[in-house]
Each structure stands twice: as structure tokens, then as C-alpha cells.
Amino acid sequence: MYSRKPLIGAYILAFLLSAQAQNQSHANAVAAKLLPGNGLAQHPFLYCGEWQNQSLEQQTMYVVRDGKVVWSYTNPKTGELGDCTMLSNGNIVFSRQFGASEVTPQKQVVWNYDAPRGTEIHTAYPIGEDKVLIMQNGNPAKLLVLRKSDNRVESELVLATKSTNTHGQFRHVRPTASGTFLVAHMDFGKVVEYSAEGKELWSVVAPTAWAALRLKNGNTLISGNAYGYVREVNSKGEIVWEINRADLPDYPLYTVQEVSRLSNGNTLINNWAANRTHEEAASAAQLIEVTPAKTVVWAVSDWKTLGPASATQLLDEPGVPEKGELQR
DSSP: OOOSHHHHHHHHHHHHHHHHHHHHHHHHHHHHHHSSSOGGGSSOEEEEOSSGGGSSSSOEEEEEETTEEEEEEEOSSSSOOOOEEEOTTSOEEEEOBSEEEEEOTTOOEEEEEEOOTTOEEEEEEEETTTEEEEEEESSSEEEEEEETTTTEEEEEEEEOOSOSOGGGTEEEEEEOTTSOEEEEETTTTEEEEEOTTSOEEEEEEOTTOOEEEEOTTSOEEEEOBTTOOEEEEOTTSOEEEEEOGGGOTTSOOOOEEEEEEOTTSOEEEEEOOTTSOHHHHHHSOSEEEEOTTOOEEEEEOOTTTOOOOSEEEETTSOSOGGGTOSBO
8 A cells, every 4th residue: 555645745745846936926026016207118229238148049030019029030050149239221240250231121132242261240230321331240340331232351450459359449439420439349348449441549448348339429338248337438448437346236237248228318229138047037127227416217127029239229319320320
């Protein structure tokens, strides 16, 4: 005759585990409800991120409208998606680590550039309708402006690097309205502005700088990658506004990648968090919109729908992207 005690114990254990799961699900739902703003419905946006599922395969970018994903595109090749911009015609220019491409809303690739072997690309930014700026990590590293019709190199700057490890040299590079280039030297820990001929015009120390962009007020907005900061500096290199981890205790800044200055004066932060533990990532906000007074007015933490955040374009922001009218 067998004992029923093990069977009863199994039922009790299953009940406890189920209750624990329900409690955790409830806690997650409450946490999501308490986030400021209207979740995925706050803004329409284009979203892409590096190292989804801690992999280089099946990397997907998304367009979100009215609170749901209305379009997605999975890179048919291997590589991280670190930079993406929707043009005024609806096409999307994006970097894919081992190249850069432009895809239509119908998912047809209409422009493509494959990175030479041993190099990486994490910047792909449109300049007008016919050119793309890419930053080609490598030995040597090259800032290139390509003509899309035939990939002719319109401009080439060879940039110094601290490390021969191509992956950690650069992320986002941006042109300025005056025709110069702002380069976040991630490995050197500084931001440098170069003339079109490659002359160094201005620089500022910025540990592990991931991105830098020239604002309409003449200042420069910088993201701090693993240091978890956002800072705005003036032409003298003085910090005039800054957010550090301690400023947002309810929103841990793990890895700050792209940052954007919105037309309302707020700043949008892409909080990557893909290299954190499962528990840390699950509780992290991927997108954080913060006011100049450092009040969070919108935060998204939806790992079920979206992957890690590297670059986000709000589609309700005024301005023509390919004319450099967005501050991102």
C-alpha cells in the first residue's frame, strides 16, 4: 500500500508556486500601472536595440502606434541594431553592426552597405535624401559619408582609436548644422567635434561616451553608456545640466545609450539594461522621458513587447529627420 503524503506534498508545493507566480504577476502589473505616462500609447515611436536576447541573431526593430506594435522588421543577417531613423517617406535607415541598410514599409531593402571584414557599424544616419553617415569601427576607424545610389564615398575621415577592439570604439556619431561632425569616442572617454576636413575643433571629457549631439541652443548633449549619466555641456565644456543614477532612484540607469532632446524641452533616455540580471532588467524602464527639473513624466518597462533600448525616434516630434531637424 502506497503513502499519499508525497502526493499531498506535491499538491501543496504546486499551490504555493502558483500563488507565488500570481503574486509576482500582480506585482509586475502594479509596477507597470504606477509608471508615469500612458505606456506604449504615450507617443508613436520607432524603436531598436542592441543584443536582443543576448544574441546577434533574430534582431528586430519596431514601430509602435496607439499602444501596440504595428510594424516590425527582423534583420535577415546577424548583427545588433544600434541606430535607426524613419525618413519622411516612411523608409527606415538603420545600422546592423556588420553593415547598414534602408528598408521600406513593405520590408524591401532599397539601400545596403556591407561592412568590410573585421569592421563594425553602429551609426547609420541620413544626410538628406541621398546620403548616409556611417561610423565604421576598425583598424583604422573611418567616418564615411556614402552616396546611396552607388555607395560612392563622398567624405572620409580616419579617426584615432585607443583600442584595437573594434566593438568598443564608437557608437553614435552625428553631423551638425554647420557641417562638422560630433564623435563620441567611447574608448577614449571623450567627445570631439571635427571639421569636414578632419581637424579637431572642440573636445570635452566624457567617460564611455556613447552618443553626442549638438542641440539647437548650441550646447552638446552626451550619454554615458555604462556610467549611467546624461549631461549637457556648453561650448566651454562646462556641465549646465546633468542626470546621474542618484537623481532617479526609482528608475535605475544601467546603461544609457541614445538620448534625445524633445521639442517640449524634455529629454528621452534609452536605458539599455540588456546585460543585467533577469530580475534587474525586468524591473528597469527601457525608455524614460524626464523634464529639465528631472521629473519623470513617461516611462516604459515592457520587456514582453520590446527588447533592449538603444535608439528611439518619437514619430510625433516636429521636423524632417533627413534634414537633421530632430535633436537625436
